[in-house]
Each structure stands twice: as C-alpha cells, then as structure tokens.
Amino acid sequence: MLNQLTGNRIFISSGEPSGDHYAQFLVRELKKNHPDQIIYGFGGKELHEAGVKLIPGLNQVKTFGLDSAIFTLKKNYYLHHKIARAIYRFRPEVFIAVAYPGMNLLLCSYAKKLGLKVYYFLPPQIWAWANFRKYLIKKWVDEVISVFPFEYNFYKNLGIRVIYLKNPLVNSVKDYKRNDFQTRIGFMPGSRPQQIKKNFNVVIELIKKINQQNQEIQFYLILYDKEIIQDIQIPEYLRVVTENRYQAMKNCDLLIISSGTASLEAGLMSIPQIFFYRASPLDYYIFKKFLRIKEYNLANLYFNNRDVPVFISPNQQYLQKVLYSEVKNRMLI
Numbered sequence: 169m170l171n172q173l174t175g176n177r178i179f180i181s182s183g184e185p186s187g188d189h190y191a192q193f194l195v196r197e198l199k200k201n202h203p204d205q206i207i208y209g210f211g212g213k214e215l216h217e218a219g220v221k222l223i224p225g226l227n228q229v230k231t232f233g234l235d236s237a238i239f240t241l242k243k244n245y246y247l248h249h250k251i252a253r254a255i256y257r258f259r260p261e262v263f264i265a266v267a268y269p270g271m272n273l274l275l276c277s278y279a280k281k282l283g284l285k286v287y288y289f290l291p292p293q294i295w296a297w298a299n300f301r302k303y304l305i306k307k308w309v310d311e312v313i314s315v316f317p318f319e320y321n322f323y324k325n326l327g328i329r330v331i332y333l334k335n336p337l338v339n340s341v342k343d344y345k346r347n348d349f350q351t352r353i354g355f356m357p358g359s360r361p362q363q364i365k366k367n368f369n370v371v372i373e374l375i376k377k378i379n380q381q382n383q384e385i386q387f388y389l390i391l392y393d394k395e396i397i398q399d400i401q402i403p404e405y406l407r408v409v410t411e412n413r414y415q416a417m418k419n420c421d422l423l424i425i426s427s428g429t430a431s432l433e434a435g436l437m438s439i440p441q442i443f444f445y446r447a448s449p450l451d452y453y454i455f456k457k458f459l460r461i462k463e464y465n466l467a468n469l470y471f472n473n474r475d476v477p478v479f480i481s482p483n484q485q486y487l488q489k490v491l492y493s494e495v496k497n498r499m500l501i
Contacts, residue, residue, distance in 0.1 A: 172331075173198065173287060175261035180209035180220060181251060181275055183268025185359035185392045186429040187211075187290055190315070191266040192218040193336035194289055208258045210251050211266075213393075223254045247271060252278050265309075266290055269301065276308040289313040295322040297459050302326055318469060335470075337429075341437050344418040353378070353495070354388040354420035355406075356430040361399075366446045367426045368400060370487045374424070375406060377492055378499075385499070390416050390423075390430075422498055424491065428466035431476060435467035442494050443467075444479040444487055452482045 178198070182191040192214040195207060199219055208221045216222050248271055255263065255278065263279035265272035269292040279286050291312045292301045305312065305328060312328055314320040315335040323330040355375075357367040375387050387406045391397065394410045402408060409416040417423060417434060423441040425431045434441040443465050447455060455464075463469055465478045479490050 173262065173264075174202065175285065176205060177258065177260040178205055178207045178209075178262045178264060179255050179258055179260040179279075179284075180207060180211065180215065180264040180266060181268075181272055182209070182211035182215060182266040183271050185212060186427065187267030188214045189392070189429065190290055190336065191215055191264075193340070194264070194266075194313075194333075195220055197336075208254070208260065210247075210254070223251065248274055251275060255279060255282070255284075260284060262287065264289055273301065273304055273308065277304075280308045286310050287313055290315070291319075291323070293319075295319060296461050296464060297454075299460065302328065316470060318472070335432075337433055337436055341414055341433055344414050344437060346418050347415070348419040350386055350419075351384055351499075352386040352388060352420045353499070354390050354409075354417060354423045356390045356417075356423060356425045356427055358426045359392050359429075361397075363426065364397060364400070366448065367444070368397075370444065370446055370484055370491070371424070372403065372406075373484075373488050374491050374495070375403070377488070378495060379405065381496075382499075388416055388420060422495065424495075431465055431467040432470055435471060435476065440498060441467070441476055442479070442491060443476050444491055446484060446487055447480055447482050449482050452480070455480065 180191060180195065182188045188211045191211060195215060195218040198205060198207070207219065209215060210223050211220060252275065261284060263276065263284045264287045265276050267290040273292070276286050276288065286309050288305065288309045291305065291314065292298065294301050310329065312323050312330040313333055314323060314330055315333050320330055320332040355371045357364045357371055378385060389402065389406050389408045390413055391408065391410050394408060397408070417439055418437055420439060423434050423439050425434060425441050425443050426445050431441060431443050463474065465476050467476050468474050477494060479487055481487055
C-alpha cells in the first residue's frame, strides 16, 4: 500500500514520542521499498535510528493536554517556523505529518503551498473530537494513513482519501514471551514530562499503599526515555526501565497505563492492564463537554470491547482509591 508514496526526497515531522515510535516503522518500510530515498525531518531518537536526517538543534515537542499546550504556544510557534524553513531549504517532494495536529496541520498547509504531496500518518482523531479539522484535512492533505480499522472507515466515509496500513505494533510485539515470573506491577505514566508529572504522584502513593500490604511485589516504571523524568525523585523500590520495553511489559502481572499507544501494546500482548489519566480541570471539562465518543481507550477501541477499565479524573485521591481497589481485586493483596 505504501508503494504509491514515492519521491526521492521526503520530509517527515513527528511531534511526540509515541508518534516517533510509529514513524520509525513507516520509515523502515519506505526504505525497504525505496532504499535510495533521502528522508529528512523533525523527530526523536527512533526516527534517527531508522535513518532520518534530523533537524539539528531541535528536540521533540513534549506536552500533553490543553492547559500545558497553552503554556507552550510560543515554543510551538518557534518550532513551526524553524521546521517550515527546513522544509523550504530541503526542497522535498513529499511531506509526511505524524500525529501532533496542533503543529503538524499548519505544516501540512505550508507544505501544500509549496506544491508538495502531503500525507498524514496517525491523523487527527476527529472521530473523537474537533470534527471541524476534517475541512482542514480535505484542504491540505492528499492522503491519510491509518493503522486503525475503525479510523480508516471513519475517514473513508467522510470522502477523505485514506490508506490502511496494518498496525506495525502487531508484528513488533507478537513474539515476546514471559521469562521472569517474579510478581510485578508495571507503571507506564506517559511519554511526555507534563503528562508524567500529572500522573506520577498518583503512581507513587499507589505503590506505597500496595507495598504496605505486600512487600514481595516488585515495581517497574517503564518509559521511552529516562531523560523525561530527570526532574522527578524516584524512590529506590521503583526500578526504571527504558531498554527492552516490550520484554519488561511482558514480565509484569499487571500494567497501570496512562498512554494510548502503551495500552494498545499491552492489549496486543494480552497483558492485564488498567488505564488512568489525571486530567487537569481544563482537560477534564473539555473531555466532558466536547468528546464525541463514550469510549476513548485505544485498546478498547481497537478490539471493539471494554475489557480495559478506564479512570479519568482531576482528583488524585479518587484515582488512588479506584486504582488500589482494582489492583487489590486482581493481585489479591
């Protein structure tokens, strides 16, 4: 399906870590079909390892939620202009946006003005909220690339050209088997510093309470990158894992997750999980007011069920209470 995505020079823009994780699969597939393609872009270490020439001096955007984004508008404006200048200098034939619509949609507009072929991989979740973005996508994007069947059908029904790509996570996680049977709970509080800071106090207090009841349980903090917690004090009984993430996940009896991509990965590996997110009051208001769907956990949406319990609230004490109750029932502590 990606054979049509041709061009000797491609620019790819991935604005956050989970997008970077998906984007490297796309780049590897492109290079398999077109080994001579030159790919330049904005992203993180996984894109770089896949062979993308990254813009020097730029780090990924690492915000999450409306309130945190408000405080980074100036930074995003600066990034947008620096990336736009890089696109102009590189003169690609194709522009690929990956996730992060707050910045990437504007880059799609700019790329379209330059006459580039524009693709959007992991497109805006207009099936959930901000449906008005469909008009921007129709205007600025030639084709959407979706890895979710429900999303592919949604875009297709809107008359937007869409390519379905089998979710690359399926093959990347399918062969992992548990090789360590120590009783263990893994925590995956997100991939962005702002997101982790909101959720981390919930995690720490929950661990303390569990540890009081059963000191035989081990705890993993599973992250994309250790740098994102450099300002957070980690207790000694919580082991930080950044290498071989999938094996670390598989070796857990239970995962407590705040990331959609991680939740889907856990679902694909059949690992029991609980999803939670400590929203800010503004985020929570937006969720309640404007969300167009009743289910927003990615694993539940992907598998078309509600097997993953989901808890979203601005109230830290409430989240600690419901999470402890879930853990107690599952782990028999």
